[in-house]
Amino acid sequence: MVALVKEKARALRAAPDKAVKARVLPVNRILRGDCIEMMRSLPDASIDMIFADPPYNLQLGGDLARPDGSHVDAVTNDWDKFSSFAAYDTFTREWLAEARRLLKTDGSIWVIGSYHNIFRVGAILQDMGFWILNDIIWRKANPMPNFKGTRFTNAHETLIWASKSEKSKYTFNYRAMKTLNDELQMRSDWVLPICNGQERLKRNGTKAHPTQKPEALLYRVMLATTNKGDVVLDPFFGTGTTGAVAKRLGRDWIGCEREDSYIEVAEERIEMALPLDESALATMQSKRSAPKVAFGALVESGWLAPGAKVFDKKRRFTATVRADGSLQAEAETGSIHGLGAKLQGAPSCNGWTFWHVEHEGEVKPIDALRQLYLLAVED
Amino acid sequence: MVALVKEKARALRAAPDKAVKARVLPVNRILRGDCIEMMRSLPDASIDMIFADPPYNLQLGGDLARPDGSHVDAVTNDWDKFSSFAAYDTFTREWLAEARRLLKTDGSIWVIGSYHNIFRVGAILQDMGFWILNDIIWRKANPMPNFKGTRFTNAHETLIWASKSEKSKYTFNYRAMKTLNDELQMRSDWVLPICNGQERLKRNGTKAHPTQKPEALLYRVMLATTNKGDVVLDPFFGTGTTGAVAKRLGRDWIGCEREDSYIEVAEERIEMALPLDESALATMQSKRSAPKVAFGALVESGWLAPGAKVFDKKRRFTATVRADGSLQAEAETGSIHGLGAKLQGAPSCNGWTFWHVEHEGEVKPIDALRQLYLLAVED
DNA sequence: CTTGCTATTGAATCTGAAG
DNA sequence: ACTTCAGATTCAATAGCAA
Numbered sequence: 118m119v120a121l122v123k124e125k126a127r128a129l130r131a132a133p134d135k136a137v138k139a140r141v142l143p144v145n146r147i148l149r150g151d152c153i154e155m156m157r158s159l160p161d162a163s164i165d166m167i168f169a170d171p172p173y174n175l176q177l178g179g180d181l182a183r184p185d186g187s188h189v190d191a192v193t194n195d196w197d198k199f200s201s202f203a204a205y206d207t208f209t210r211e212w213l214a215e216a217r218r219l220l221k222t223d224g225s226i227w228v229i230g231s232y233h234n235i236f237r238v239g240a241i242l243q244d245m246g247f248w249i250l251n252d253i254i255w256r257k258a259n260p261m262p263n264f265k266g267t268r269f270t271n272a273h274e275t276l277i278w279a280s281k282s283e284k285s286k287y288t289f290n291y292r293a294m295k296t297l298n299d300e301l302q303m304r305s306d307w308v309l310p311i312c313n314g315q316e317r318l319k320r321n322g323t324k325a326h327p328t329q330k331p332e333a334l335l336y337r338v339m340l341a342t343t344n345k346g347d348v349v350l351d352p353f354f355g356t357g358t359t360g361a362v363a364k365r366l367g368r369d370w371i372g373c374e375r376e377d378s379y380i381e382v383a384e385e386r387i388e389m390a391l392p393l394d395e396s397a398l399a400t401m402q403s404k405r406s407a408p409k410v411a412f413g414a415l416v417e418s419g420w421l422a423p424g425a426k427v428f429d430k431k432r433r434f435t436a437t438v439r440a441d442g443s444l445q446a447e448a449e450t451g452s453i454h455g456l457g458a459k460l461q462g463a464p465s466c467n468g469w470t471f472w473h474v475e476h477e478g479e480v481k482p483i484d485a486l487r488q489l490y491l492l493a494v495e496d
Numbered sequence: 497m498v499a500l501v502k503e504k505a506r507a508l509r510a511a512p513d514k515a516v517k518a519r520v521l522p523v524n525r526i527l528r529g530d531c532i533e534m535m536r537s538l539p540d541a542s543i544d545m546i547f548a549d550p551p552y553n554l555q556l557g558g559d560l561a562r563p564d565g566s567h568v569d570a571v572t573n574d575w576d577k578f579s580s581f582a583a584y585d586t587f588t589r590e591w592l593a594e595a596r597r598l599l600k601t602d603g604s605i606w607v608i609g610s611y612h613n614i615f616r617v618g619a620i621l622q623d624m625g626f627w628i629l630n631d632i633i634w635r636k637a638n639p640m641p642n643f644k645g646t647r648f649t650n651a652h653e654t655l656i657w658a659s660k661s662e663k664s665k666y667t668f669n670y671r672a673m674k675t676l677n678d679e680l681q682m683r684s685d686w687v688l689p690i691c692n693g694q695e696r697l698k699r700n701g702t703k704a705h706p707t708q709k710p711e712a713l714l715y716r717v718m719l720a721t722t723n724k725g726d727v728v729l730d731p732f733f734g735t736g737t738t739g740a741v742a743k744r745l746g747r748d749w750i751g752c753e754r755e756d757s758y759i760e761v762a763e764e765r766i767e768m769a770l771p772l773d774e775s776a777l778a779t780m781q782s783k784r785s786a787p788k789v790a791f792g793a794l795v796e797s798g799w800l801a802p803g804a805k806v807f808d809k810k811r812r813f814t815a816t817v818r819a820d821g822s823l824q825a826e827a828e829t830g831s832i833h834g835l836g837a838k839l840q841g842a843p844s845c846n847g848w849t850f851w852h853v854e855h856e857g858e859v860k861p862i863d864a865l866r867q868l869y870l871l872a873v874e875d
Numbered sequence: 876c877t878t879g880c881t882a883t884t885g886a887a888t889c890t891g892a893a894g
Numbered sequence: 895a896c897t898t899c900a901g902a903t904t905c906a907a908t909a910g911c912a913a
Binding site: 551555557568571609638640643645690692 | 882883884885886887888889890
C-alpha cells in the first residue's frame with residue numbers, strides 16, 4: 118500500500134495533467150469509510166485545498182424544548198461524541214496529520230467549527246506548523262434563537278483558513294473576492310443565510326444531515342482560494358456540499374464519508390449539479406496575472422516620444438523620457454519606479470500610477486497609455 | 497503574605513459588604529507591577545468578573561506601507577514579543593491560573609484576542625476547567641484594510657466569555673441586552689467602531705496606547721455580565737478603559753499594569769469619568785447595522801446563476817453574469833456599476849436599477865431580486 | 876455657520892519573479 | 895538561499911483647513 122502511494126505521488130509530480138491526475142487520484146468520487154484510513158490511501162502532496170467540517174464535540178446536556186413546548190432537534194449523533202477534550206484532540210491531530218501529508222506545499226486548508234471545538238482545532242493547526250491566514254466569521258442571517266435566554270444568541274460559526282506552512286504561496290483570488298463584494302475588499306466576516314428551504318436535503322421528510330452547510334459558503338471559499346481544475350478534498354463529506362459546489366465551479370473533488378445514508382444523498386445531489394460553462398466561470402483577474410508591459414515598449418512603439426515630459430499629479434516633480442525608457446529629472450535618472458521612489462524619498466513607488474502625461478488634452482497616468490497599448494496589441 | 501491573603505478571603509466570605517470589601521480588596525486602584533505577581537496579592541474567590549486584553553503575540557514581519565507610501569504604525573512593543581507558541585502558552589497558563597483562583601465560584605471571565613492568540617487561549621481555558629458560554633465577535637465597523645491584497649481584511653476580534661466552571665450560576669442580564677438591541681435577543685456578533693477620534697487617548701500628540709479598546713465594548717460586556725457593586729478585575733489594564741466604564745456603571749474595579757506611562761494616563765482618565773445616565777447608553781451603543789447586499793451575494797446564494805443574462809431597460813446592452821458577480825459584455829467586463837457606466841460612456845451608473853432580468857415571466861431590475869433576497873434573509 | 880476637500884490613521888502574522 | 899527590482903495595493907472616520 119505504501120509503495121503504491123509513493124508511486125502515485127511520483128506520477129503526480131512528474132506529469133500533473135488531467136489524465137494522470139484521474140489515474141492516480143480517485144477524483145470526483147466518494148471514498149466510503151473512516152476518513153483517516155481513506156486519506157491514507159491517497160498520495161503525498163496531491164491535494165490543492167482541503168475543506169473540513171469535523172464533528173464539533175457539542176457536549177449537549179439533556180433535551181432542549183422551545184418556549185412553546187416543541188422539541189429542538191439537536192445534534193445527538195454518535196459521531197459527535199467524545200469522552201474528553203483529550204480524546205477530541207487526539208482525533209483532531211490524527212486527521213490533520215493525514216491532511217497535512219496530502220496537501221501540496223502551496224496548498225491550504227479550511228476548517229469550520231464553533232466555540233466547542235474551534236479553539237482546540239486552531240491551536241493544533243498552529244502546533245503542527247500550519248500558518249493561519251485568516252479566521253473567518255460566518256455570521257448567520259437567521260440563527261436559532263437562545264430559547265432559554267441564558268446566553269447571547271449563538272449567531273455565527275468560525276472558519277480557519279491556513280496554508281501548509283508560513284512559506285506557502287497560497288492561492289487567493291483577491292480580485293474575484295473584491296468584485297463579489299461590490300468593489301470593496303472582502304472582509305473576514307461573511308453574512309450568509311443558514312441552509313434551509315429548497316436547499317436543505319431531506320430524506321423521508323426529515324433533514325438528511327443535521328449540519329448541512331449552505332452552498333453559498335463553499336462557493337465563496339472555493340472561488341477565493343482555489344483555481345479551476347484544482348483538487349479539493351473534504352474528509353467529512355456528509356451530504357456533499359463540497360462536491361456539489363466543486364462540480365459547479367469546475368474543480369475536482371474527493372470526499373470521505375462513513376455513513377451510507379449520507380453517501381446516497383450526496384451522490385444523487387452531485388449527479389444533479391450542473392457545471393457552469395467556461396464563460397460564466399471566468400472571474401476578474403488581478404493585475405498581477407496580466408501580461409507585463411515594459412515602459413520602454415511604449416517608447417519604442419511611439420506611444421510616448423523620447424524627450425516627452427512626465428510629471429506627478431501635483432506637478433511637484435517633472436522628468437524627461439529617454440530613448441531607452443528611463444527617466445531623467447535634473448541630475449537623477451532611473452526607471453519610472455526607481456526615479457519616482459527616489460524623488461519622493463519613498464521605499465518604493467508604482468511609476469505607472471505616479472507619473473502622468475498630457476494626452477489628447479487631458480492629464481492621465483501613464484498607466485492609461487499602457488491600457489491603450491495593450492488593447493492595440495491584442496488580437 | 498499567604499496568611500494575609502487567607503485571612504482576607506475569610507473576611508470577605510464572612511461579611512461581603514462595602515466597607516469590608518474596601519478593607520480587604522484594593523478596590524478602584526491600579527496595582528503597579530507584573531500582573532501575575534499583583535494578582536498573587538489578592539485573596540481567593542474575591543472577584544466577580546475578569547476582563548483581560550492580553551498581548552496577542554502578533555509576530556509581525558518587516559515594515560508595511562500603504563498604497564500611498566505612508567507608513568503603518570504597527571504594534572512593536574516588547575510586551576507583545578514571545579519566543580514561541582510554547583512560551584506564549586506558559587504565560588497564558590500562569591496568568592489564567594491566578595485569575596481562576598481570584599474568581600468567585602459564580603464569576604466569569606472575558607478574554608479578547610485575534611487569530612494569533614485566541615485559539616490557544618480558548619483551548620487553555622477549557623483545559624483549566626473554565627466553561628465557555630459564548631464566543632463573541634466584535635465586527636469592526638472601520639477596520640484597517642489589507643493594503644497588499646493578500647488576504648481577507650481582518651475585520652474582527654474575538655472575545656471568549658467563560659464561567660469558572662460548568663456549574664457556575666453566572667450573571668447574564670438578558671433583559672438589558674434585549675432592550676439594548678431593539679427588543680431582539682443580543683447576538684454573538686457585535687458591530688462597534690474601533691476606538692478613534694476624541695475617545696482615543698493621546699500623549700504628546702501621539703496615541704497613548706497602541707491597542708486602546710472602545711468604551712462601548714466594555715460597556716456591553718459589563719452591562720451584560722455584572723451587577724452594580726460587583727468587582728471587576730483587569731489584569732492588563734493599559735490606559736484603563738475597564739476602570740473608566742466600571743466607574744460609570746457603578747461597578748468597582750481593580751487594574752494591574754506595569755508601564756508607568758499607561759498608569760499615568762489611566763489615572764487621569766478615570767478621575768475624569770462621570771457616571772453616565774441611562775439615556776446616554778442608547779446613543780453610544782450602535783444598533784445592528786443593516787447588512788448591505790453585494791450583487792455577488794445574489795450569485796453565491798443562487799438567486800441569479802452565473803451565465804444568466806442581464807440587460808438594460810431598452811435592451812441596448814446585454815451582459816452575462818460571471819461566477820464572481822462581475823458582468824461581461826463582449827470584450828468588456830466589470831462590476832454591475834462599472835460596466836453599466838462604461839457601456840453608456842457615463843461617469844457612473846447605479847447597476848441595481850440599470851440592469852434587468854427576466855424573473856417569473858416579468859422584466860425586473862436586479863434591485864427587485866435584492867429586495868426578495870433581503871426579505872428571505874431577514875429574521 | 877456650513878460645506879467640501881485633503882491629510883491622517885487604525886492589534887497587520889501584507890509581493891513575487893528573475894537572476 | 896540570496897539579492898534585485900518591477901510594480902500592485904486601501905476603507906471608514908476624523909481632524910483641519912479652505913471656500
